[in-house]
Amino acid sequence: MKTIVLFISSAxxxxxxxxxxxxxxxxxxxxxAGDIYTYKNAKVKGVTAGNGGANMTWDYSTLKDSVALxxxxxxxxxxxxxxxxxxxxxxxxxxxxxxxxQYSYYTAKKTSLSVxxxxxxxxxxxxxxxxxxxxxxxxxxxxFTDTGSLVIADTGHTVFKEPYRDSVHVEGYGALxxxxxxxxxxxxxxxxxxxxxxxxxxxxxxxxxxxxxxxADYHDALLSISLNQGNNIFDVAYSxxxxxxxxxxxxxxxxxxxxxxxxxxxxxxxxxxxxxxxxVTGTVEKSxxxxxxxxxTGKNVFIxxxxxxxxxxxxxxxxxxxxxxxxxxxxxGTEDVKKLMIAGK
Numbered sequence: 001m002k003t004i005v006l007f008i009s010s011a012x013x014x015x016x017x018x019x020x021x022x023x024x025x026x027x028x029x030x031x032x033a034g035d036i037y038t039y040k041n042a043k044v045k046g047v048t049a050g051n052g053g054a055n056m057t058w059d060y061s062t063l064k065d066s067v068a069l070x071x072x073x074x075x076x077x078x079x080x081x082x083x084x085x086x087x088x089x090x091x092x093x094x095x096x097x098x099x100x101x102q103y104s105y106y107t108a109k110k111t112s113l114s115v116x117x118x119x120x121x122x123x124x125x126x127x128x129x130x131x132x133x134x135x136x137x138x139x140x141x142x143x144f145t146d147t148g149s150l151v152i153a154d155t156g157h158t159v160f161k162e163p164y165r166d167s168v169h170v171e172g173y174g175a176l177x178x179x180x181x182x183x184x185x186x187x188x189x190x191x192x193x194x195x196x197x198x199x200x201x202x203x204x205x206x207x208x209x210x211x212x213x214x215x216a217d218y219h220d221a222l223l224s225i226s227l228n229q230g231n232n233i234f235d236v237a238y239s240x241x242x243x244x245x246x247x248x249x250x251x252x253x254x255x256x257x258x259x260x261x262x263x264x265x266x267x268x269x270x271x272x273x274x275x276x277x278x279x280v281t282g283t284v285e286k287s288x289x290x291x292x293x294x295x296x297t298g299k300n301v302f303i304x305x306x307x308x309x310x311x312x313x314x315x316x317x318x319x320x321x322x323x324x325x326x327x328x329x330x331x332x333g334t335e336d337v338k339k340l341m342i343a344g345k
Contacts, residue, residue, distance in 0.1 A: 021054075022173050022187045024138040024214070030108035031092055031219040035075040038241040038271055040343055041066045044233045049211055049225055052171030052188055054140065058213065060223060061177040063238060070240055070271060070343055072097040073220070078105055083119035087126075090116045111136055123154040131166075140187065142170045150195075163196045176213050176222060180322035180342075183215045183222060183244050218242040240271045240343040243323055265328055271341035274317040278326065280310045288312070290329045293340070295322065316342055 042063040050058050078090040081103050090105035102120035106113060107130055114130035132146045145167045152160040172188035192209045207229045212221040222242055226235040265280045280288060291312060293302035301319060304312075319342045327337040 021140050022185045022214075022216070024134060024136060024187065026108070026110045026113070026136045028216065029134060029136065029219065030113050031075045031094070031106070033075055033077045033092060035219050036241070037073040037075075037218075037220045037239065038341070038343075039071045039073070039237045040240050041071070042236040042238060044236050047225070047233055047236050049227065049231075049233065052190070054173060056172050056174035056188070057177070058174065058186070058188070058223075059177045060238065061179055061182075063179055063236065065343075071237070075219075081105075083124070086119055086124060087116040089130075106133075117150075121155070123152055125150055125152045131164075132168075135168075138170055140170050140173050144168050160197070165194045167192045176215070178223065178238055180320055181242075181244055183213075183242070185216060186222065187214045188212075189214065215242070215244075240321075241341050243339075265336060265338065267326060267338055267340055271343040272316055273343050275313060275315055276340065278312045278314065278328065280328070287331050288328050289331055292327045292329075294325050294327070295320075296324075 043066045047060070047063070050056075073094055073096050075092055075094050078084045078087065078093040081093040081095075083103055084090065084093070084105070087105035089107050092106045092108055093103045094106070095101075095103050099120075102118060104118040105116040107116060112132055113134040114132050115127060116130050117124065117126040119125070127148055127150055129148050131148060131150075132144070135142075135144050145165065147165045148163070150162045150164060152162070169190050169192075170187060171190050174184075174186060174188075176183045176186040189212050190209060191212070192207065194205060194207050196203055196205050198204070209227045209231070211225045211227075213223045214220075215222055218239065220239070221237075223238045224236070225233055228234050265278055267276055267278055269276060278291060288308045288310070290303065290305045291308060291314070292300065293314075294300050301324065302314065302316075321342050324340040324342060325337050326340050327335060329335050
C-alpha cells in the first residue's frame with residue numbers, strides 16, 4: 001500500500017546550467033492541481049541500480065516496456081475530492097489510473113512536501129505524523145530521516161498499524177538517458193524504508209529501497225527503481241510525458257509551426273503507442289486540408305493532404321519514442337499545432 005502512495009514522490013529541480021548541481025525548492029518542486037504524469041512499467045531483466053556520485057551519466061535508454069498501457073497520475077485540489085474531510089490540512093490529492101477510486105492526500109508547503117495518507121471505498125491509510133517526501137532546499141549530499149506509523153483501517157474496521165523509519169539521501173547528480181530522450185541537471189535520490197509489523201505474537205521488520213531521478217519542469221520522478229530487502233529490483237517505472245528542457249528545441253519548433261488562429265483539435269490517446277486519433281473540435285464548416293507531423297528537430301515524419309476526416313486515425317507504429325508536433329491546416333487558412341508523445345513500444 002505504501003509503495004502506491006509514494007509513487008507520486010514529487011520533486012522538481014531548479015533549471016540551472018548543464019552539469020551544475022541541481023537544487024530542489026518548494027516553488028518549483030511541489031505538484032499543483034492540474035498536473036498529469038504518465039508512466040510505463042519496464043521489464044526488470046537486465047536493469048541495474050547503478051551508482052550515485054557527481055556528474056554521472058545514467059543510461060536507461062534501452063528500457064523495454066512490460067505493459068502495453070501507461071499509468072496516468074492526476075493531481076487535484078484536495079477540497080474537490082471524495083475523502084478530503086479525512087485529511088485536514090491536505091491541500092492537494094492524486095489518483096492513479098491503475099488504482100481507480102483511490103486518492104492520496106498531500107500537504108505542500110514552502111519548506112516541505114508531506115503525504116497525509118490515502119483513501120478509497122475499501123480502506124483508509126493515515127500517516128502519523130505526516131510522512132515527508134521532500135524537505136527544502138534539497139541538493140546533492142543532503143540527508144534526512146522520518147519516523148512514524150501508518151495506520152490502515154479497512155471497511156470491516158480492522159486496524160493495522162505499521163511503524164516505519166525512512167532515510168532519504170540525495171546521492172548523485174548528472175545526466176539521465178531514457179528511451180528517446182536525455183535529461184541533464186538530474187538529481188538522484190535514494191529512500192530506504194524499514195517497516196515493522198506483527199503476525200501473531202512475532203514482530204517482523206522488512207527493508208526496501210527506492211532510487212528516483214528528478215529534473216526541472218517535471219513534478220515527479222523521471223525514473224523510479226524499487227528494490228526489495230535483498231537489493232533485487234522488482235519494479236521499474238519511467239515517465240513518457242516528461243520533456244527535456246535543457247537545450248530543448250521545442251519552443252522554436254512550435255513557433256515555426258504555429259499560426260494565427262486556434263482551430264481547436266484534440267489528440268487521443270496522448271501519449272500514443274501504435275495509433276492515435278485527431279479530432280477537430282471547431283465548427284463543422286471548417287474542414288481540414290492537411291495534417292503534418294514533425295519531430296523536435298523539424299524533420300517531417302508524416303503528411304496527408306487529401307481525404308481527411310474530422311476524426312482522423314493515424315498509424316504511428318513506425319515512429320520512434322519521443323516528442324512530436326502535429327499541425328493541421330483548415331480551408332479558411334487557419335492552422336494549429338499540438339504536442340504529441342509517442343511512448344516506447
